Amino acid sequence: VDHGELSQFLGTLVVMLSAAKLFGYLAQRVGQPAVLGELVGGVVVGSSVLGWIDPRVPAIHLMSELGVVLLLLLIGLETDLRKLLHVGVSATLVALAGVVLPFACGYAACRLLGLSNLVALMAGASLSATSVGISARVLADLGRLDTAEGRIILGAAVIDDVIGLIILTVVAGVAEGASVSWGSVAWTAVLAVGFIVVTWVVGRLVVPFLMLLAWRIQLPGTSTIMALILAFGLGWLADRSGSAVIIGAFAAGLLLARTPDAEEIEKGITVLGHFFVPLFFVSVGAAVNLRTLNPLDPAQRWVALTGCVLVVVAIAAKFVAGYAPFWFRGDKRVIGVGMIPRGEVGLVFAQVGLSSGVFDQGLFGATTLMVIVTTMITPPLLKHLLAGAPSPTRPAESEGIEDLVMTP
Amino acid sequence: VDHGELSQFLGTLVVMLSAAKLFGYLAQRVGQPAVLGELVGGVVVGSSVLGWIDPRVPAIHLMSELGVVLLLLLIGLETDLRKLLHVGVSATLVALAGVVLPFACGYAACRLLGLSNLVALMAGASLSATSVGISARVLADLGRLDTAEGRIILGAAVIDDVIGLIILTVVAGVAEGASVSWGSVAWTAVLAVGFIVVTWVVGRLVVPFLMLLAWRIQLPGTSTIMALILAFGLGWLADRSGSAVIIGAFAAGLLLARTPDAEEIEKGITVLGHFFVPLFFVSVGAAVNLRTLNPLDPAQRWVALTGCVLVVVAIAAKFVAGYAPFWFRGDKRVIGVGMIPRGEVGLVFAQVGLSSGVFDQGLFGATTLMVIVTTMITPPLLKHLLAGAPSPTRPAESEGIEDLVMTP
Numbered sequence: 045v046d047h048g049e050l051s052q053f054l055g056t057l058v059v060m061l062s063a064a065k066l067f068g069y070l071a072q073r074v075g076q077p078a079v080l081g082e083l084v085g086g087v088v089v090g091s092s093v094l095g096w097i098d099p100r101v102p103a104i105h106l107m108s109e110l111g112v113v114l115l116l117l118l119i120g121l122e123t124d125l126r127k128l129l130h131v132g133v134s135a136t137l138v139a140l141a142g143v144v145l146p147f148a149c150g151y152a153a154c155r156l157l158g159l160s161n162l163v164a165l166m167a168g169a170s171l172s173a174t175s176v177g178i179s180a181r182v183l184a185d186l187g188r189l190d191t192a193e194g195r196i197i198l199g200a201a202v203i204d205d206v207i208g209l210i211i212l213t214v215v216a217g218v219a220e221g222a223s224v225s226w227g228s229v230a231w232t233a234v235l236a237v238g239f240i241v242v243t244w245v246v247g248r249l250v251v252p253f254l255m256l257l258a259w260r261i262q263l264p265g266t267s268t269i270m271a272l273i274l275a276f277g278l279g280w281l282a283d284r285s286g287s288a289v290i291i292g293a294f295a296a297g298l299l300l301a302r303t304p305d306a307e308e309i310e311k312g313i314t315v316l317g318h319f320f321v322p323l324f325f326v327s328v329g330a331a332v333n334l335r336t337l338n339p340l341d342p343a344q345r346w347v348a349l350t351g352c353v354l355v356v357v358a359i360a361a362k363f364v365a366g367y368a369p370f371w372f373r374g375d376k377r378v379i380g381v382g383m384i385p386r387g388e389v390g391l392v393f394a395q396v397g398l399s400s401g402v403f404d405q406g407l408f409g410a411t412t413l414m415v416i417v418t419t420m421i422t423p424p425l426l427k428h429l430l431a432g433a434p435s436p437t438r439p440a441e442s443e444g445i446e447d448l449v450m451t452p
Numbered sequence: 453v454d455h456g457e458l459s460q461f462l463g464t465l466v467v468m469l470s471a472a473k474l475f476g477y478l479a480q481r482v483g484q485p486a487v488l489g490e491l492v493g494g495v496v497v498g499s500s501v502l503g504w505i506d507p508r509v510p511a512i513h514l515m516s517e518l519g520v521v522l523l524l525l526l527i528g529l530e531t532d533l534r535k536l537l538h539v540g541v542s543a544t545l546v547a548l549a550g551v552v553l554p555f556a557c558g559y560a561a562c563r564l565l566g567l568s569n570l571v572a573l574m575a576g577a578s579l580s581a582t583s584v585g586i587s588a589r590v591l592a593d594l595g596r597l598d599t600a601e602g603r604i605i606l607g608a609a610v611i612d613d614v615i616g617l618i619i620l621t622v623v624a625g626v627a628e629g630a631s632v633s634w635g636s637v638a639w640t641a642v643l644a645v646g647f648i649v650v651t652w653v654v655g656r657l658v659v660p661f662l663m664l665l666a667w668r669i670q671l672p673g674t675s676t677i678m679a680l681i682l683a684f685g686l687g688w689l690a691d692r693s694g695s696a697v698i699i700g701a702f703a704a705g706l707l708l709a710r711t712p713d714a715e716e717i718e719k720g721i722t723v724l725g726h727f728f729v730p731l732f733f734v735s736v737g738a739a740v741n742l743r744t745l746n747p748l749d750p751a752q753r754w755v756a757l758t759g760c761v762l763v764v765v766a767i768a769a770k771f772v773a774g775y776a777p778f779w780f781r782g783d784k785r786v787i788g789v790g791m792i793p794r795g796e797v798g799l800v801f802a803q804v805g806l807s808s809g810v811f812d813q814g815l816f817g818a819t820t821l822m823v824i825v826t827t828m829i830t831p832p833l834l835k836h837l838l839a840g841a842p843s844p845t846r847p848a849e850s851e852g853i854e855d856l857v858m859t860p
């Protein structure tokens with residue numbers, strides 16, 4: 045037991061929570077969602093500016109990942125599965141178009157800029173995946189989860205996350221020189237989808253039993269802990285079967301939403317979320333390193349150019365993908381904008397590109413710029429688009445995901 | 453971002469939370485406090501039996517330490533400082549007697565058993581420190597924090613923790629062959645006490661400001677997060693000044709107990725505690741390695757003898773220390789028994805002894821036996837002693853520390 049290690053950990057948590065609250069508050073004062081403030085706060089305390097926290101420290105990284113797991117559990121708890129399935133075709137189309145378009149356009153643009161085939165593939169891949177955490181949090185902040193647009197974004201972002209993982213596996217393999225067969229790609233996809241089906245079947249059998257157990261134990265907080273056990277367990281299972289951890293957490297939420305304890309669980313998870321969720325967004329901000337971008341350095345002009353091209357492609361392609369369900373009568377601009385943020389997923393691609401040697405520092409910087417811009421513009425854009433829409437139907441005093449942050 | 457690492461972390465949390473709930477429930481079914489079940493659950497899933505979890509993994513270790521930090525924050529929130537100071541002299545006497553008696557008797561017993569001077573010193577030291585977490589949790593489980601005996605145990609255990617850290621610093625120095633001057637020991641003690649005074653003065657200035665900020669931000673959960681920032685911040689500060697992290701957390705609780713938001717903070721921290729506190733007790737159980745004890749091995753008979761001697765001294769000396777405030781009219785047996793558990797603090801001493809080479813595997817095993825027995829017998833003993841006492845005055849429906857686990 046190294047007591048210095050514990051106090052360093054506590055110090056890091058103090059910095060992260062303080063940055064989240066301070067910048068979240070400031071963001072709201074200028075009319076922006078709190079999540080934008082948390083991201084900016086992360087940039088400030090991260091390696092770009094102050095260098096006070098390093099989100100790659102395992103304990104910090106894992107705690108912040110618990111934040112996005114809890115966020116997806118909460119969102120699952122608040123999602124009506126039937127309504128979600130109702131927009132299933134639209135969401136799937138948005139997800140597919142939202143992966144294919146940025147990938148193809150990003151690849152083409154990079155080839156036009158004279159980059160090699162492999163680099164262009166990697167750059168295209170890094171444009172493909174939406175960060176479901178950021179989209180979901182923004183919708184929750186704005187109280188728009190329970191709208192047709194909100195459900196399409198959520199469904200598409202979740203599907204997108206699975207596709208993103210498959211692409212990452214393939215691209216990482218190609219970058220390391222392995223030959224990737226269509227068969228193995230198809231198998232990864234089958235496993236990921238299979239998990240969701242198996243989870244659902246197993247979950248429907250296990251959940252009533254778990255809730256009966258919680259009721260037998262009859263101690264305060266037991267149903268919340270049971271929900272955590274289910275969410276973490278399904279997250280673990282999802283990962284083991286090649287799907288994404290957050291899919292497991294989201295599935296747990298959907299399953300628990302149907303139980304009598306749903307309301308109590310939601311209250312408990314919301315309180316845990318107040319602690320863990322901001323850690324996630326501060327971590328995402330802190331993982332960005334602005335120092336890879338230096339516009340004053342003449343050698344960086346090319347990086348700036350590439351970065352700007354990536355930014356434009358990243359925004360335009362996801363925005364257009366929002367129009368894929370052409371028959372949808374709601375606001376397609378909201379869907380497109382909701383898919384724009386790349387967040388921590390984009391940073392993972394950039395990191396894989398750099399560490400495999402496919403990206404040099406310049407292209408790593410350009411990808412980082414794309415991640416920063418797409419992540420930061422979404423909250424204000426969404427808020428602007430939704431400002432004219434009718435106000436949400438949820439009663440203001442309800443507990444839950446909107447509580448994580450409400451606009452004043 | 454290594455997704456395998458995340459899913460392994462989630463798997464570990466699932467095992468720890470499940471063990472805590474399952475064994476906690478079983479303990480209560482046989483009329484024992486849930487914390488005993490959590491400790492046993494930890495032993496079962498730890499390296500002794502199943503080997504499913506390793507509490508030395510940094511992220512797991514730090515999460516479980518957050519559990520004891522939150523526990524002490526909660527206990528501070530529920531403690532009336534004036535009533536605590538009222539038993540200050542008694543608590544200090546119990547703490548001093550509870551360190552000196554076990555140390556002296558343990559040293560003498562080991563010398564009689566033919567052990568060297570250094571080994572006997574180390575063994576005596578490992579008998580000296582009470583685990584405040586276990587005493588406090590047992591009292592909370594039984595609803596006896598707000599009694600004169602409860603306050604004396606709590607105060608004595610907190611003071612004891614500071615003395616224990618000083619002894620650990622000295623003994624670790626001696627074990628490494630460094631010469632330790634009385635001056636440096638006195639300086640460590642002055643720093644530790646000085647921290648408490650400084651914290652109090654600074655805290656009284658900072659807390660109203662923090663609460664004003666929380667009120668300005670006006671987002672749900674802000675006051676709970678402010679409380680965490682204060683507790684983690686003071687814990688960090690305490691560690692940096694040579695005192696114990698938990699002293700900082702306890703001080704934060706005392707300071708916050710006087711604010712208008714105390715009740716809301718208590719509710720929020722209680723929910724967080726439902727998650728983090730059991731992780732601490734499962735970790736303590738999992739850190740024990742029963743395999744160092746093998747009564748069937750003839751060579752181990754000496755270890756068993758030494759272990760039994762240490763157990764007897766450990767229990768008797770702390771029990772007698774409970775009689776130090778001879779004028780106290782309440783039940784002195786409760787105080788003595790409340791000081792018996794050595795928990796994770798005893799394991800730290802055993803570990804320092806082993807890694808510095810002062811203890812061989814045999815003596816390490818004997819110390820482990822002492823820790824297991826003292827930790828495990830306290831919950832049932834305390835419950836037995838308090839069974840005849842008048843029931844606590846707290847209303848049954850109150851939120852807070854008793855909620856962490858209540859006896860059915």
